[in-house]
Amino acid sequence: MSVSGNSPNCVKALDWAKRNGLKTIALVGAKRGRMAELSELVAVINDTHYGRVEDCQMHILHMLCYAFMENPQLAK
Numbered sequence: 001m002s003v004s005g006n007s008p009n010c011v012k013a014l015d016w017a018k019r020n021g022l023k024t025i026a027l028v029g030a031k032r033g034r035m036a037e038l039s040e041l042v043a044v045i046n047d048t049h050y051g052r053v054e055d056c057q058m059h060i061l062h063m064l065c066y067a068f069m070e071n072p073q074l075a076k
């Protein structure tokens with residue numbers, strides 16, 4: 001998760017994950033950045049305003065948390 005898609009720690013983690021055969025998803029803003037290039041799936045919030053993108057990302061992550069809490073079998 002990164003608005004710019006270029007957060008160094010996230011890019012490094014995705015690069016490592018890709019080299020080690022893990023499935024990857026990037027949640028990024030409109031500029032997409034390096035994370036979009038490295039990830040198998042990319043969810044783009046099509047805006048460059050940091051506050052709006054971060055708000056959308058927060059909502060998406062909250063919905064994912066609820067999905068796993070309400071359906072623990074999804075985490076397997």
